[in-house]
Amino acid sequence: MIRLRQNRHSKSRQRGVALIAALITLLLIAAITAGMIILSTTETNTSANFRDEQRAFFSAKAGIEEVRDRLRTGATDTLRAAGTLPTTLPGGANSALYILNPANGESVAPWAGNYPDEEICKETTALGCTNGLPNGGAWHTSVLASSAYAPAAPAPVLDWKWVRITLKQNNTLAPYYTNGTNANTNQVCWNGTNEYADPTAGCAAPNLPVYILTALAVTPSGSRRMVQTEVVEDKINFTSPSALTLDGTGDLFAPGASGNWGVDGTDHAGCGVTTLGPPVHSIGVPDNADVVPIVTSIQGPPNRSGNYPGQTASPDVANISATMPPNLQTVSSLQNLMTTVKNNSTQPVLYCPTGCSGLSTPGDVTAPQIIYVNGNLSLSGNITGYGILAVTGSLTISGNVTWNGLVLVIGQGIFQTDGTPTYNGAIVVAKTLDPLGNPLPSVGPGSATFNTNGGGNGGVNYSSGCITQATTLSTFHVVAIRELMN
Numbered sequence: 001m002i003r004l005r006q007n008r009h010s011k012s013r014q015r016g017v018a019l020i021a022a023l024i025t026l027l028l029i030a031a032i033t034a035g036m037i038i039l040s041t042t043e044t045n046t047s048a049n050f051r052d053e054q055r056a057f058f059s060a061k062a063g064i065e066e067v068r069d070r071l072r073t074g075a076t077d078t079l080r081a082a083g084t085l086p087t088t089l090p091g092g093a094n095s096a097l098y099i100l101n102p103a104n105g106e107s108v109a110p111w112a113g114n115y116p117d118e119e120i121c122k123e124t125t126a127l128g129c130t131n132g133l134p135n136g137g138a139w140h141t142s143v144l145a146s147s148a149y150a151p152a153a154p155a156p157v158l159d160w161k162w163v164r165i166t167l168k169q170n171n172t173l174a175p176y177y178t179n180g181t182n183a184n185t186n187q188v189c190w191n192g193t194n195e196y197a198d199p200t201a202g203c204a205a206p207n208l209p210v211y212i213l214t215a216l217a218v219t220p221s222g223s224r225r226m227v228q229t230e231v232v233e234d235k236i237n238f239t240s241p242s243a244l245t246l247d248g249t250g251d252l253f254a255p256g257a258s259g260n261w262g263v264d265g266t267d268h269a270g271c272g273v274t275t276l277g278p279p280v281h282s283i284g285v286p287d288n289a290d291v292v293p294i295v296t297s298i299q300g301p302p303n304r305s306g307n308y309p310g311q312t313a314s315p316d317v318a319n320i321s322a323t324m325p326p327n328l329q330t331v332s333s334l335q336n337l338m339t340t341v342k343n344n345s346t347q348p349v350l351y352c353p354t355g356c357s358g359l360s361t362p363g364d365v366t367a368p369q370i371i372y373v374n375g376n377l378s379l380s381g382n383i384t385g386y387g388i389l390a391v392t393g394s395l396t397i398s399g400n401v402t403w404n405g406l407v408l409v410i411g412q413g414i415f416q417t418d419g420t421p422t423y424n425g426a427i428v429v430a431k432t433l434d435p436l437g438n439p440l441p442s443v444g445p446g447s448a449t450f451n452t453n454g455g456g457n458g459g460v461n462y463s464s465g466c467i468t469q470a471t472t473l474s475t476f477h478v479v480a481i482r483e484l485m486n
Contacts, residue, residue: 049223056159056225057483059217063160064229066145067099067213071231072474074367077146079165084143085211087202089169089187091126093138097165101145103157111140115161115216119226119484124169160217168210168230170197190232195479205277206468208233210479226484234473236340236388237327238406240426241320242284243310243462246294247328247430248413248445251285253294255304256452258419262307263460265316270424271386271404272365273465280462282310284320286329286444291317307459331432331440338372338410341390344473345372352376352393363387368405368469388470392433397421398453404463405470411437413448419456425466 070079079085079097088095098117102108110117111134121129128135145163168188188195188210189203195210203209214228243265246253255261265282269275283294298304298315310316327337342349350356352375362385363369369387376393384402389395392411397403401421406428409415413431431446432439440446 052219052221052223053225056217056219056223057227059159059219060215060225060227062158063099063101063145063163063215063217064213064227067163067165067215068229068231068476068478070099070146071211071233071476074474079143084141086165086167088167089126089185090120090124090166091139094141095166096120096140098140098142099145099163099165100142101157101160101162108161110162110164110216111137115218117162117164117214117216119214119228120164120166123166124171158217159219160215163213163215166212166214168195168212190479192235192237195230205464206235206239208235208472211476214484227481228484229481230479231476232479234344234475234477236337236344236471236473238337238467238471239325240280240406240428240462240464240467241323241325241328242281242318243426243460244282244450245284245320245328245426245428245430246290246448246450247286247324247334247410247428248448249287249290250447251290251294251429252447252449252451253283253297254451255298256419256454256456258452258455258457259302259304260307260457261419261452261455261459262304264308265310265462268424268461268463269465270461270463271368271466271469273463273468275465277464279309279311281312281318281320282308282314282316284318284324286319286321286324288319291319310462328428328430330443331445332443334410334430334432334445335439338390338392338408341370341388341408342372345370345390346387346474347371349374350377355393359383359385365404365469370470370473386466386469392437404466406467409448413446415448415450417450417452418458419452419454420458421456422458423460424463425470426462427460 069075070077072078073080084097086095086097090096098110100108107114113133116133118132121127121132121134127139170186170188186197186199187202189198189207190210191207198204210230210232212228212230216226218224244263263282266279267276285291294317295315298308305315308315312318327333346369347361350373352373355376355378356373357378359371361369362383364386371389373391377391378396379401380399382400386404388406389403390408394412394414394416395409396416398418403423405425407423409429411433413429415429429448429450431448434440
């Protein structure tokens with residue numbers, strides 16, 4: 001009896017334990033659930049913030065890419081119209097061009113505080129700044145983004161608000177370049193290989209300016225990203241040592257019967273360029289053995305020596321081996337030059353093993369072309385072309401043809417022309433291929449052939465302007481890219 005009572009008292013003391021354990025379990029489950037909800041919400045918010053930041057970053061890059069595309073001469077809404085791109089360093093008149101991309105009903109004025117450009121005052125001391133914004137308005141101009149009104153514009157408008165274009169000056173951003181005097185304010189230029197600080201006013205030809213593109217993007221949620229790139233126009237590296245270069249050994253040259261036809265090495269205006277540079281040789285060959293027979297053929301009879309002016313007394317036929325550019329010195333380098341031209345051709349490559357005639361689009365002064373012909377080409381009739389014409393086989397030209405730019409007959413190295421066609425720029429003829437189209441095994445090119453038939457008033461006129469136009473491509477490549485903290 002006593003033991004039974006003890007068991008009853010023990011059970012009475014344990015009656016609330018199960019309820020407490022259940023409540024504690026429920027509390028733990030609720031705490032875990034609440035924690036999971038909080039973690040999930042935090043992760044969702046973090047992901048959303050990251051996504052918004054990425055949206056802003058890639059929107060800024062999209063602005064950069066639109067402007068880089070519009071730097072092309074032939075692009076829709078091109079920025080290459082006269083007087084549009086900056087021509088003075090930051091701080092000068094119209095030294096900054098803004099491309100604005102407002103959303104519907106939005107005002108974007110980075111110089112006045114609407115999506116402010118707080119970066120430009122950090123990049124130059126030439127602008128007087130108040131509260132981080134430049135004073136005055138003569139230092140900038142603006143245009144609308146093509147995405148704001150183009151038929152293929154994105155909807156809704158992308159989040160980038162503006163892109164600023166300025167010329168790069170040496171005290172803008174590291175790395176800095178040294179040229180000995182006043183290097184911190186010189187314009188930074190591109191020499192085809194690297195940037196350098198140019199001590200002249202602007203970039204001495206044939207070097208090109210480096211542009212800085214700075215873009216700001218702001219999302220509806222307020223995420224801001226600023227991206228900056230340095231871009232420079234693409235260019236085929238070519239320096240002409242002479243108006244007509246016969247690049248080989250045992251070269252063949254025939255001037256034809258005309259008393260007026262000739263090769264002029266003095267610089268001629270053309271292709272929209274009026275500034276003249278120093279003369280080059282009229283005809284250049286890489287060895288002394290080829291100079292004498294070419295001079296003899298020019299002296300006739302009749303004697304046409306006066307039709308071949310250049311750096312020296314007419315006829316200016318010179319051994320240019322000491323000044324020959326590296327990309328014209330060997331079979332390999334000449335083939336590499338042709339490969340570069342082929343890779344940058346503006347039209348489909350013409351494959352003409354049995355010969356092609358005519359060109360569908362020879363180009364014009366506003367849209368020069370890079371035309372690559374794998375095989376033989378003949379041109380006749382009334383044709384005026386601009387740009388680079390590269391032929392791996394034989395090139396035959398007759399009639400009233402004018403070519404403004406660079407003619408490369410590199411491969412079989414055979415150029416046949418009548419006396420009437422005119423060539424403004426430069427011509428290179430080189431034999432680098434055997435009859436089967438394989439590169440010659442020798443280091444140096446073989447015998448190049450340039451033959452003129454009949455009479456006429458045509459000829460070859462050296463023009464640095466036409467060469468520059470032909471070798472300057474329409475695209476811009478990125479030299480550097482960085483994100484700015486703003």
